[in-house]
Amino acid sequence: MADKKLAQLRTLFAKMPEGAGKDAVAKKIAKLEASQPKEVVEVKEEVKVETKKAKAPRKPKATKSASGKEKRHVFEKEVEGGKEVKVVMATSPELAKEAMQESGFEFVKTITRGRSPKEGFIATGKAKKTKAKTPERASKATRESMAKDAGMTAEKAEKVASKVASSKKRGRKPMDKKAFLFEMPLKTQAGKVKRKVVTATSEASAIKAAGKNYTLVKELEKGENPKVGVQPIEGFVAPAPKKRGRKPKAKTLEEVTEKSEAIGEGIGIANKEIGDQLRDLANGMILEMEEKVDSLMEELKKVSRQLNELGREVFYLGTEADGKKMAHGGTTHEKIKISDSDMKKLHEGKEVTISGVTLDFGHGGQTPADVMKGLNDFAMFALNFPPNFVSDAFDGNQHLIQKFNDLYDRVGSDAVVVKFYAQLDGGNKRRLQEYIADVYADKMADGGRVGDKDFVLDNYYVIVDKDDYEEGMTDQVASWNSFDYGESNKSFSSKSALMDFIKEVIDRDTSEDDTKESNFDIESDEDGTTINYGVLCKYDNLGRGRYGNYEKATREEIEQWKKGDLELFNVGFTFKVKVFEPRKRAEFAHGGKTHRQGYDDKLDESLAIRRGAGRSKQQSRKDRRDESAAMERSMGRRKYSSVGTMDIDDRMI
Structure with a gap:
């Protein structure tokens, strides 16, 4: 039994780090060896030799727990500012406690697997600082005794004490701040101003803090507590509203057509001289176009000859055999070369091939006069086409614009218009015809321009939520809407006037005087347009409880908010705009001009929404098809001859 215990202690001694614990085990081994026969004593020398040759101590690796093997036993001792930790290797806690001879250490646990704890001193926290107590003021008797020891008389000591008491004390005197009332007139709300109170040490610093849009009203006296925010002006008398003229009654297409035909016939009959001048001018333009088409025909041979014939057929517009005058007062010297059978096909909505070029001006259910009107409109459009009409007619198709x-x-x-039309496929030809018809219909409806309609701000509402940098918006704390201010169902004559009012509402409620239109979120649908805007604000109650307001947070305040040192709020605005004119809804939807309605204002990019990804992908595929078709033609083959999977419906120019 003694031999087994001695072997365990020797093994423990070999694995233990240098220290008091190892010395205690060595003493234990020496005692056991002393009680053994002399042969065992010789082993003692071997133990000493092993002790000298022991390598530098290191933490033992974690070994899998098993019976009969040594384990790590953790001991701790509380000291000032932390604790001291030691690890003892032994087969059982009892042997480890015997090996731990140092006082104050308590057994904590046995580790069978995993990493060993850090040994030595481990700080558990900062040492508590003891604040020095302020010495109590010496009593009168003590002061007299000190003065007497210093050799002062009673009169001298009293004089010195009074001088010390009346001397200037150290420290900064608090600044005296004053309150100033400022106001700002509201442009879109007659008879109302926005007021706020600014505290500062001087009037100049208060004016600088208020901003250039505010005007100083007065300096507030102590206890004066005026109302802030949007307030009515006392004694304001609203001017009489401007009277509008009678709104013209909308006319039907039949009435417009009848009126235009009557005007055309009247001009042709009443002013034949002007008709002759127009005829000569048209003939001159046609002759000039013929020369250009002829020169092009020599280069392009057969194709150009067919296009030239198409140009002749389109632009030699005239009347039937009875000599009926044109709408513009002139007559032509040739007739349209369309047979009765071809006119019947156009009337039924079918395609007709004339001079090798396919025409399909008939949409079905039209009279021959309607078809002639379509040809006439196309001819006038070809001579007087507006700039950028390809982009408007085909929604910015870059391929067709480049063509x-x-x-x-x-x-x-x-x-150019005749040749461009001839190279379009059937669907794009019909699209261009509809665009031309819409342009001339709108011009006839109101002298070439369709009247504007008002933008109507149906309502708006504001929701204030607590905003946490980590968790986002949490609780709703306040809300108000346009009904609270009597600002619902307001009409504006233009988009700029509407946006000015929206910016003013945002400035009024959050002091955001630098509103960026790029930050507006615009969503348009069939019901109208929704405009969203958000401002990160702080809440300033101004010492008035619920009469405080929300102000846009500065950069420094936002940094404090990110660190969790300041509470900020998200003030979200939602404006509901209804536009009953389709042209105005297109302003919000595409952000561009619409020649169809005669609207030429360039809109802000902030009121535009991106086109869907589907249309972009479709256009990308079409561009690749066009490139493939051009390559096949350049090699003398038909289009898509090398693309077996190309659908027939997708084979377009």
């Missing part, structure tokens, strides 16, 4: 520009550089302005 039109290339044709314009090659053939000039007179023949």
Whole structure:
């Protein structure tokens, strides 16, 4: 039994780090060896030799727990500012306690697997600082005794004490701040001003803090507590509203058509001289176009000859055999070369091929006069086409825009529309015809321009939520809406006037005087347009309880908010705008001009929404098809001859 215990202690001694614990084990081994026969004593020398050759101590690796193997036993001792930790290797806690001879250490636990704890001193926290107590003031008797020891008389000591008591004390005197009332007139709300109170040490610093839009009203006396925010002006008399003229009655397409035909016939009958001048001018333009098309025909041979014939057929517009005058007062010297059978096909909505070029001006259910009107409108449009009409008619299709520009550089302005139309596929031809018809219908409806409608701000509402940098918006703390201010169902004559009012509402409620339109979130649908805007604000109650207001947070305050040192709020604005004119809804939807309605104002990018990804992908696929078709033609093959999977419906120019 003694031999087994001695072997365990020797093994423990070999694995223990240098220290008091190892010395205690060595003493234990020496006692056991002393009680053994002399042969065992010789082993004692071997133990000493092993002790000298022991390597530098290191933490033992974690070993899997098993019976009969040594384990790590943790001991701790509380000291000032932390604790001291020691690890003893032994097969059982009892042997470890015997090996731990140092006083004050208590057994904590046995570790069978995993990492060993850090040994030595471990701080558990900062040492508590003891604040020095302020010495109590010496009593009168003590002061007299000190003065007497210093050799002062009673009169001298009293004089010195009074001098010390009346001397200037150290420290900064608190600044005396005053309150100033400022106000700002509201542009869109007649008879109302926005007021706020600014505290500062001087009037100049208060004016600087208020901002350039505010005017100083007065300095507030002590106890004066005026109302802030939007307030009515006392004694304000609203001016008489401006009277509007009678709104014109909308006319039907039949009435407009009848009126235009009557005007055309009247001009042709009453002013034949002007009609002759117009006829000569038109003939001159046609002759000039013929020369350009002829020169192009020599280069392009058969295709150009067919296009030239199409140009002749389109632009030699005239009357039937009875000599009926044109709407513009002139007559032509040739008739349209369309047979009765072809006119019947156009009337039924079918395609007709004339001079090798396919025409499909008939939409079905039209009279021959309607078809002639479509041809006439196309001819006038070809001679007087507006700039950028390709972008408007085809929603900014870059491929068609580039095709039109290339044709314009090659053939000039007179023949470019005819050649461009001839190279379109059936669907795009119909689209261009509808665009031309809409342009002339709108011009006839109101002298070339459709009247504007008002933008109507149906209502708006404001919701204030607590905003946490880590968790986001949490609780709703306040809300108000346009009904509280009597600002619902307001009409504006333009988009800029509407946006000015929206910015003023945001400035009024959050002191955000630098509103960026790029930060507006615009959503348009069939019901109207929704405009959203958010401001990160702080709450300033101004010492008035619920009469405080929300002000836009500065950069420094936002940094404090990110650190959790300041509470901020998200003030969200939602404006509901209803526009009953389709043209105005297009302003919000696309942010561009719409020639169809005669509206030429360039809109802000902030009121635009991106086109859907589907349309972009579709256009990308179409561009690749166009490139493939051009390559096949350049090699003398038909389009898409090498693309077996191309759908027939997708084979478009």
